[in-house]
Amino acid sequence: xxxxxxxxxxxxxxxxxxxxxxxxxxxxxxxxxxxxxxxxxxxxxxxxxxxxxxxxxxxxxxxxxxxxxxxxxxxxxxxxxxxxxxxxxxxxxxxxxxxxxx
Amino acid sequence: xxxxxxxxxxxxxxxxxxxxxxxxxxxxxxxxxxxxxxxxxxxxxxxxxxxxxxxxxxxxxxxxxxxxxxxxxxxxxxxxxxxxxxxxxxxxxxxxxxxxxxxxxxxxxxxxxxxxxxxxxxxxxxxxxxxxxxxxxxxxxxxxxxxxxxxxxxxxxxxxxxxxxx
Numbered sequence: 001x002x003x004x005x006x007x008x009x010x011x012x013x014x015x016x017x018x019x020x021x022x023x024x025x026x027x028x029x030x031x032x033x034x035x036x037x038x039x040x041x042x043x044x045x046x047x048x049x050x051x052x053x054x055x056x057x058x059x060x061x062x063x064x065x066x067x068x069x070x071x072x073x074x075x076x077x078x079x080x081x082x083x084x085x086x087x088x089x090x091x092x093x094x095x096x097x098x099x100x101x102x
Numbered sequence: 103x104x105x106x107x108x109x110x111x112x113x114x115x116x117x118x119x120x121x122x123x124x125x126x127x128x129x130x131x132x133x134x135x136x137x138x139x140x141x142x143x144x145x146x147x148x149x150x151x152x153x154x155x156x157x158x159x160x161x162x163x164x165x166x167x168x169x170x171x172x173x174x175x176x177x178x179x180x181x182x183x184x185x186x187x188x189x190x191x192x193x194x195x196x197x198x199x200x201x202x203x204x205x206x207x208x209x210x211x212x213x214x215x216x217x218x219x220x221x222x223x224x225x226x227x228x229x230x231x232x233x234x235x236x237x238x239x240x241x242x243x244x245x246x247x248x249x250x251x252x253x254x255x256x257x258x259x260x261x262x263x264x265x266x267x268x
Contacts, residue, residue: 004108007214009149011207012112016119016138018203023123031128031174035135038166039119042142045154052227053149058236061151061228062244065237068154068161069248073255075166079173080262086177087265 009050016043028094030085034078041071107148111141128174132167139163151228 016039023036045064052060082092089097118137125131139162146155237245 002105004105004148007207007211008108008112009145010210010214011203012115012145014206014210015116015203018199019116019119019123022199027123029128031170031177032122032125032131035122035131035170038135038162039122039138042138042162045158046142046145049146049149049151049154049228052151056227058227058232061154061233062236062241064151064154065157065233066244066248068157069252072161072166073252075169076255076259077262079169080259082173083176083263092177 006050006054009046013043013046013050016040016046030082030092030094030097033094034075034082037078038071038075041067041074104148108145111144115141115145129171132170132174135170136163136167139167146228149228150226152226153228153230153233156230 020036020039020043023039024033027033027036045067048060048064048067052058052064085097086092089099091097115138118134118141121134122131122138125134139158143155143158143163146158
């Protein structure tokens, strides 16, 4: 059987990145858009850890920890913005939130 | 053994990720996202990143997903109504996506030099001990800056989500 190499992990990461991008671009529910952003950040983490393994260097894993921290901060602020928006507009659909559209 | 584990959990991750995007109800998407996070944690274990795998389960599958589910409950967000897309988009979208992914995989395969196979237990540099040592010596400044980032995020979330008092 074909052994698993770093390339396979990179391909899995590319697949998750593409799926997340499709989610961000096609969905209109803001909650699902935020989840797709989490998918993209996880794809980045796979790359970092796979390269950390391939180069036997711990830096990639440390960077992955920082990416996880950033993702959590982003989720907290994004959901805060969503709650503030819902209070004003009573909707979570991205195409109905057009406060700045002239 | 490694190959089977990788294949199983990679397929679970991709299928759950597709499910996140395809489902119309946010709660179904959230449950699928937990599946993605869990299988990615197993893949991190295969890569020897023990601490990251534990952090992935605790932080993502635990904290972040509870936050998402809580907000979904709070907003009472129902299923999204499908809006008809043009025929060309529906016909061309998925084949183009798959061919783009194949192109990316081909480029990576060609450019990246052949490496030793990734084996379970082949690299054990990701123990909490090693991570902590690196984090508190070499990467101390980024670590401290991250704490300021989290503080700002907490303040921002509280200010954004609080009720205006007249």
